[in-house]
Amino acid sequence: MTNQMRSDGTRARILAAAVERFTHGGYDTTSVADICTAASVSKGAFYHHFPSKQAVFIALLERWLDELDETIRNVAAGGESVPARLSRLAGLVGEVSELGTGRVPMFLEFWRQAAKDPEVWRVTVEPYRRFRAAFASLIGDGIREGSLRAVDPDAAALALVSMGVGLVLQGALDPAEARPADAGEHAVALLLTGLARGGEYDTK
Amino acid sequence: MTNQMRSDGTRARILAAAVERFTHGGYDTTSVADICTAASVSKGAFYHHFPSKQAVFIALLERWLDELDETIRNVAAGGESVPARLSRLAGLVGEVSELGTGRVPMFLEFWRQAAKDPEVWRVTVEPYRRFRAAFASLIGDGIREGSLRAVDPDAAALALVSMGVGLVLQGALDPAEARPADAGEHAVALLLTGLARGGEYDTK
DNA sequence: TATTACATACCAACCGGTCGGTTTTTTTGT
């Protein structure tokens, strides 16, 4: 086995173990020794690959942000009508929270650290801004296209993202009662009804 | 000064210092010594009033829940029409996030601990359920009263609470760009438009 | 005097990070 392969493998194991432990117990509670044990890696190997515990956290954050950016691109793209693209979003909320239920604690951890560390803050906040900007632009298109009411695009985008965040969070906290997959689409449809020009909003 | 007064005073100082420190640095990072220093209280006094650090946290949580319950009662009450009461909610979101901006980290801390400790989880989740139930009941009234469209009250309540949570959280994370007080009411109005029977929703 | 409220010194456990040494792969010299 080449040196590169070996290195990449242990690095990946450390990252995977870190996300597992951080998710399970949070950043502060999880010790470097915990991560090492979970990754079947020695402390020496850990500090050979990462300069600090915080560096692992930031690497995780950046990986997550890349995924998020890809999601945004997918949402923004597409030649269909604006309402059709918006309704694709309704499904996205359910999808994200299904896939991400286990991840939400980690995601909460990012926010919590963002309140303390300016570097983490900057890199955490930016995707939300991009998210809102993408939606605002989409909504602006819808207004010009005539399929949406002439609302403030920024406020509407904030509303959409907020509801998404709220749904995912509540779904993670109380999956039995606030299942986003079931009620989430319904909730988003409700908001889209308020956005759509006149009468009911057709999610089909 | 009576013994009771003295005791109550130091207890209150510990609680106040705890919320200040937890808000500033999170649960794990804040040490008992930190709290004691901030409260001008010795460690002995601390452990005389509380059996553990966790106990202080739970006392804080319970105090917060009482406030929340009072808020719910205020929202549910009132003899006005349902749309009027719902629009009062729009203002509430801005209000809560204005008052609570500094508190949000603490609130995040509750959620994070809820993922770990079943006891904390139960007591954290319940108010959200009550919140949703209160809104669902209110929306049900609106539907019977004829002022709201015949939507699923539970889904609509989830939508409202989710948007509120999302707005507060985003406002706390990024106050410069996602000011809930400015755009929050607008966002809720948008949702209410989707709820209201026909045409525009009058927030007046 | 008895009890409650507070103060201080102390401890065992743990944590992030370091460091000297060992194993494994790669490069170099011939």
Added chain:
DNA sequence: ACAAAAAAACCGACCGGTTGGTATGTAATA
């Protein structure tokens, strides 16, 4: 082609510092 040397990956004991919690004693109230 092959050994020697260099480099990269890895190991685990160790360290200074901190933490939640305790034990023991003192001052204030009942």
